[in-house]
Amino acid sequence: MLYTILVFSENKPGVLYRIADLFLRRRINIESLTVSEVGDNKLSRFTITVKAEGALVEKIVKQIYRIIEVVKVIDAVDSQLIFNEVALIKVSTNSPQKRKEVNEIVKLSGAKIIHFTKTDATISLAGNPEDIDSLKDVCSSYGVKEFVRSGRIALVKGMMADRKNVLSMAK
């Protein structure tokens, strides 16, 4: 089962190391990881996705809580989340025909061309992983020169009951 774990911590060096080590000790591979500073209170927000059993995730979540700098940990499955990834795809557009078709695909998929040269176009798409997979798939017939995708970022659907509490603690 794929779990998404959201961790809020003081923005200090070493926290990522401690979190990563807890997964390492249980031999769980981190599928994706996104970290950034959020809010005025200088908290770091980690979004971690892992494939593991729920019971194990629950134990690791408690161990993440034990890290001194960590203020809050939330674990969730996809149905509880709104989530997104960003992908950049550099596609070959070395003929007018290709350029036209790629442009059409970009329009249909809700993506954007963010850079182009005589021979290629770089497409950016923010969306769920399946949309990104299918866009990449469609582009592959034109020749994908380079492809990169970010880790997941996610929000809990609806109200996060104790979110206010989290933020006030980190003043």
Added chain:
Amino acid sequence: MKPHISRSAARILSGSQILLETLISLDVDTIFGYPGGAIMPIYDALYDYSDRIRHILVRHEQGASHAAEGWARVRNKPGVCFATSGPGATNLVTGIADAMMDSIPLICITGQVSSHLLGSDAFQEVDVIGITTPITKWNCQVTRASDIAEAVAKAYHIAGTGRPGPVLIDITKDAQFEKVEYKPITKIHLPGYQPVLTANTRQIEIAAKLINEARRPLILAGHGVLISHASSELIRMSEIGSIPVAVTLHGLSSMPATHPNYVGWLGMHGNYAPNMLTNKADVICAIGMRFDDRVTGRLKDYAPHAKIIHIDIDPAELHKNVKTTVPIVADAKNALTALIPLINKVERIGWLGEFHAHYKIEYDTVIKNEIKPTSGKIKMAELMHALSSITDGDAVIVPDVGQHQMKTCRYYAFNQPDSLITSGGMGTMGFALPAAMGAQVASDRQVIAIIGDGCFQMTIQELGTIDQEKIPVKIMILNNNHLGMVRQWQELFFDKRYSFTHLHNPDFVTICKGYGIQAKRVEKRSDLKKSIQNMLSHKGPYVLEVVCEHFENVFPMIPTGASVDEVRLK
């Protein structure tokens, strides 16, 4: 030159002085350490503080970390050790890991190369933060003198509160030299660290109801009971409800062994009754313990009839190994204080009687022959039994790791709290000599180290520290010329293939005398008691080597992977 001590004027101090001032402000009066290049500015400052801080120069940094552990266990507050960068820091590692496993508060200060050299593979540079991250409760590197006071204040708070543990501060050499204005820390901000001490009232009520309705309740007392000074509450609860109390390794001495409700020690080499009857209990109330695999045996068959109440200050321990009916996050004393008024006065004579009946089986098949042998060499059990009666169970006992440790835990009848200091979780051979040394520095009680011939040679050099500092610790070497526990397993599980477990030992008495420490060897049963009395009446440090039976085994035993009620008595 003494540092300038005016309170009104701004005090310009070096980072090293700030470190020492902050430690003093936290009531630190003892440091175990070893100098070296990257910590020299701190040692230079220490020269001026010898009237306020006792620094004990160990012979190896592992000795410093274990000594600080022993000190911390006696004082119940953080022990402090210093080491230089590189090998000094890595030598601390075993003690830090040991403290992490056994929840012992430690503050480790390591010197580090100057900040401009960080990451350049400079001489004696090692990534001590990286190395100690998995084995510390918290660690940090400081590169500016102005950050030292806050780091130390945080470290002290984190190490000693909640579930205690080791912390490490790595201070670069330039930060030790740098001079800044010293501002004492009055407040620390740790938004993510707020240990829960008070039990949830509703959970306590549910727990009380379960206990009151139980016919066969059993209390399992662990280290947490001692850390929170909850021995009297433990005894009170047991007496009201007539509830038998079994203890874990680190829970030993939380209840006097002579108390009628005390039913013994749990786990692999523990007592027969509490292990067998765990699986008959209908309610288990586990306090400040973590259901270690040496306690539970095969998990799927552990306590099949019991509803489990688990009280622990660390939420990560709840449901970690054993599924709990009533999890309670709280300090043990706090939870017991809330629980006691709700416990009904009940007599459970029949249930306690079952423990006594099982004890009789253990006594007749194992204990009697162990403590009263009539032939052969001295047995470890008779020695511990004799030591226990001579000291009235009042000494602080520091066993090392192996057969002698198990025999100590089985046969020393602990009479007052905080009387056993040993390496439980890590099983660190070589722990006892430095830990006993640290404990004796901290304690007015008699500290006695119980050490095997294998363990002794792992940290033997601390005899030098003991002699130099005139630490009046008593040391008993239980010499069976073997790595006894491994040899026992080879006998039982590896077809008696004694692969590299025999030790050809040096003359320990001569070695001790070489270090300037009084030492005697005893071989005859008839001389044993007199030898122990001579050791105890000696004023300074003393080593008594006891030549023991070579092929002894520790029984009862729950083999690895067996259930707690599959106890082998022989």
